[in-house]
Amino acid sequence: MSVGAWEPDNQASNDQSRTEIDRAVLQRIIDAVSEASGESNDIESAPDLKSFAQDLQSANWLAGLPATQWLEEAPNWNSTQVWALIRFFTLAEMQLQDWQGGAESPVIPLAKSLRQRKMPLQREQLLWIRQHSDNRYLPYGPL
Template sequence: MSVGAWEPENQASNDQSSTEIDRALLAKIIDIVGEDSGETAPDLKSIDQEIQLAHWLAGVPAAQWLTEAAHWNENQVWALIRFFALAEMQLPDWRGGAESPVIPLAKSLRQRKAPLQREQLLWIRQHSDNRYLPYGPL
């Protein structure tokens, strides 16, 4: 008698990497935050309920965010970065920590040779208490 390792037939059902990112939802987020420089920080507590309840976005794997970022221009990626930084502070259940979408989104900008500027880095520090932003754990 041999003993083998049991592997479930459908691992994808428990795999977060199979989570589909809804681009229409991201477009709503970008509209709310705006594509400008981001000097002002919007109050996210009064935004659409659908977005407030989309805290599952904070748990999407980094590789998937890197792929998704390719569909957006630099200003739109910056708007998403601002939203996720603010969401961690203002919305319940939006804790990203070391897995925050801000980290792969910022990496996507570096890969485009358009890294975050000093003013943007200062904005993130001013509007977030997540010590891992924007570059992740060391």
């Protein structure tokens, strides 16, 4: 009998779980959040995602993508667009069926990407997330 440690083949598991992020879908999300929030993009507003949920329901796989993928994707978007994505994923957990992210929510790596840019979420944004979510992991993830 031998005693050893089993080590998973990380390369194989990463390849299987990697799904390309369709930037056109993300742009539709950003546009929809911005449009629903109005021209002012008021920090207090919380768009009703149900109005365009039918269009995006098939994109709920986005909520389950690994954090590393979101960290790789975030530099393709400016900070305003990343904030729109954060708002969308925060609201999606509450308003849309099958969009629960929990400790794996895209909000966490997206917020981290802003911190890496030296543009962390402002107090008002943090309060907005807390006000519009019951996910205890947002925006910083599990301890």
